[in-house]
Amino acid sequence: MLPDTLRSRLRLPLIAAPMFLVSGPALVTAACRSGVIGSFPTANCRTVEELDGWLVGMADDLKRAADETGHAPAPLCPNLIVHRSNPRVPDDLAAVLRAKVELVITSVGSPEPVLKPLKDSGCLVLADVASVRHAEKAVAAGVDGLVLLTAGAGGQTGWVNPFAFVRAVRAFWDGIVVMAGGMADGQAVAAAETLGCDLAYMGTKFIATRESLAKDGYKQMLVRSRLDDVLLTRAFTGLETNMLRPSIAAAGLDPDNLPVRGAIDIAKDINAAERDKPDAKRWKDIWSAGHSVSGVSDVPSVAELIERTEAEYRAARQGV
Ligand SMILES: Cc1cc2nc3c(=O)[nH]c(=O)nc-3n(C[C@H](O)[C@H](O)[C@H](O)COP(=O)(O)O)c2cc1C
Incomplete structure (x- = not known):
């Protein structure tokens, strides 16, 4: 269950999900100001000094909002990508501790x-966990909450059916449960709550907001794309990832004949020099989206998206 001190500050049981090269200070603080937890991967900062700057700047902004x-x-909620191939974990952890944040999400590895x-x-x-076994291990390690990565989530995805996953986890865990994947509107957020979740993640819909760091072409492609345009592939990250078929085709590749990439390598993904290479196309020019792309029809501000989602959520709750 969510602590009351946290739930009372939320307008919606929602987290603007952490997204590599998408979530920056403007998106995060706009979400927090609108009563939704704003998350970002610390890997979005090129250096730990930049991360310190982001954390101080966002805290100042939110203090102003409170005043x-x-x-x-x-x-706000930093996301530490704890995969063993990420060399920045100790430095980023130290920065997060210096900032005295209230909430952290770990992903792509053991939180231990x-x-x-x-x-x-x-x-x-x-x-974040993608199997019951990983959920059990995270609970045994002492986490406060589990983000259940389910089939159809954007980015590196899960593969488990959300209905079965939430109920299987609720059979042994009464801590915080967050559902990730498939939140196309407020009705879906209400459904996640009915199923037994305390919070829902919304990723893809926040890519198509004015404050996101995504390129305009990416946002417009999300508006044009449908659920069927999402391709599940290991070709780009080494892990099963949902990608937009039209962006793969635009990069001159055949979505139906992609080579399989070897092992996941976070260091390569986040290394500033690598990111700037003209051929470093994944994430920068080959774009990811979840099945929830079906709910993207325009590029509103974060506040507008949250307002709409809240109206959909309230309408759905009234029907319960
Ligand atoms: C472009 C993109 C980048 C992502 N980067 C990260 C990341 O850095 N860390 C992380 O924990 N999850 C990442 N995710 C996964 C999201 O946090 C979330 O699980 C997912 O977007 C939820 O599904 P939805 O997009 O259908 O709402 C990413 C997703 C997308 C679409």
């Missing part, structure tokens, strides 16, 4: 190496 409105905004210092600092830790 202006008289109530606390939703918390970062759990104790985060818990000792009083921070809630949510771990």
Whole structure:
């Protein structure tokens, strides 16, 4: 269950999901100001100094929001990509601890190496998991919450059916549960709650907002794309990832005949020099989306998207 002190600051049971090269300070603080938890991968900063700057700047912005409105905004939530191939984990962890954040999400690996210092600092830790076995391991390690990566999620996805996954986890865990994948509108958020989740992740829909760091071409492709345009492939990241077929075709590749990439290598993905190489197309020019792309029809501001989602959510709850 969500602590009351946190739930009372949320307008919706929602997290603007962390997205590589998409979530930056403008998106995160706009979400928090609108009462939705705003998350971002620390890997979006090229250096730990930049991360320190982002964290201080966002905290200042949210303090200003609290002073202006008289109530606390939703918390911001850094995401540590804890895969063993990410060399930045210790430095990014230290920056997150310096910033005294309330909430952290770990992904693409075991939360264990970062759990104790985060818990000792009083921070809630949510771990993303894609199987019941990983959920059990994260619970045994002492996390506060689980983000269940389900089939159809954007980015590196899960493959488990959300209905079965939530109920299987609820059979042994009464801590925080977040559903990731397939949140195309507020009705879906209400459905996740009915199923037993405390929160839902919304990723793809936040890519197509004015504040996201995504290129305009990416946002417009999301508007034009349908669910059937999402391709599940290991070709670009080494892990099963949902990608947009039209972006693969635009890069001169055949979506139906892609080579399989070897092992996942986070260091290569986040290395600033590698990112700037003209041939470093994945994430930059070959774009990801979840099945929830079906709910993208325009490029609103973050506040507008949250307002609409809240109206859909309230309408769905009234029908319950
Ligand atoms: C472009 C893109 C980048 C992503 N990058 C990350 C990331 O850096 N860390 C992470 O934990 N999840 C990442 N994700 C996964 C999202 O946090 C979330 O699980 C997913 O978007 C939820 O599904 P939806 O897009 O259908 O809402 C990414 C997703 C997308 C679409």
